[in-house]
Amino acid sequence: MTTSLDPTKALHTWSLFRTMGRFVAPGSAPTGALTEHDGTDGLALLELPAALAAHGFTSAQLCHFYLPTTAPSYLTELRDAFTAAGVDLECFLIDDGDLLDPEGAAGERWISGWIDVAEQLGAPRVRVPAGDLPPTPERLERSARGLRSLAAAHQGLRVLTENWRSLLVDADSTRRLLDLVEGEVGLLIDTGNWDGADKYEQIAAVAGTAECSQVKARETAAGELDVEDLTRSLTVLREVGYTGRISLVYAGGDDDEWGRLEQMHEVARSVTG
Template structure:
């Protein structure tokens, strides 16, 4: 007979067991950037695309938001709820490789503004970019500036329940070792890595393995291109790295190929659902 005492006795064992992998398929709004730019697709339409393709969430690239007023944000949030889709992330433009001064202060203020927007939408994550290494600066110096900029931004984000994910995206984040150094220097539970499967120029999978323990969000591309030339991105290989590091979260398709996204993405969404199911 299961008593309250025996039930409680099982709890520590359950909590100590290794977490079951849980990967969730999602859509990155940047996949439909051309339609968003032209205005032929609205952000609410992306919610419908995600729902129609049996995805769980959307990462909303904010570049084409008409504004950040409640009159725009609240209907979008309602549409997502009604469709059973989570707006779990937004993606913003940043250049964090700025020395102390007015430009850095403005960048921090801008991140804080988007933290407020993310909180309103219910998104727990924001993708940020490190930026280029400024002329006459070293990679180490630029990496230090990124960490110094992220520190106050992370403090604010944490107070609003939002995680900042630094993407491996060229410039100062061209190498996995540098990204890890930045994240460790910030040393905040509110800063991690927004892992992109295609952005490293060399040794892609080796470098992905280096940053996988720090991943707080993942974007998958259809193709990669490194020193060996172009090739399909191996999502199963990436998923194995993630689950080995106890990652539980989203894999969002960020489609960047030339074919029309409305035609090319449905089979990729199907593949993504299958990969998530295999590794969950």
């Protein structure tokens, strides 16, 4: 079933990591996946919504590690900044934590605390990683239990996971996990997380059930977008009937992140019809 893709100009805020001064808040990356950095020379988070609006974006997926504090007064100020700028906070992204943490419930508790933050920001959705160990039946079942527990504890927003990290390495593991959560948790599809000759077939196998997306641009050389890959990824989403927003992800080597995002948006516009 071919559908028209949502034309909303949307992005994943990882795309602006350099613009944000490579800021990673203290305590926001316990697994070491990111290196803490003060980012004082970058765009302040409270200024981000207005900057997004100035570049024509009306929707954003916000990385948790950009928050310098989770004090209620700051969260209210940030929520108001998004509202004032007319930018919709589509999804709050928890980019660390591990539901397969060998210490048991510690990973789930840490993630749950950040879902509390998402709720205070008024985000309708939150994306959490499913786990960071290779898939086995037992690990998929453990992850599903943790995801369902988080969803049950936070019924004011929709919990999603992503085809990401070591657990969800292919369509088979992703579909198995989705079967195990029985609709209580949804999927965010990232077109850049899987590689290989069958990348597009793998994406197509699960993307039709996804509720949100992250569409990454590969590069053919430093700062040069792989337009063919981006177009094929977008076309797959359209052809499998994906109906959510197209949140662009620039993770390349060009410091002109806004410029590359604009180029990506032009490619997306050519496919959304």
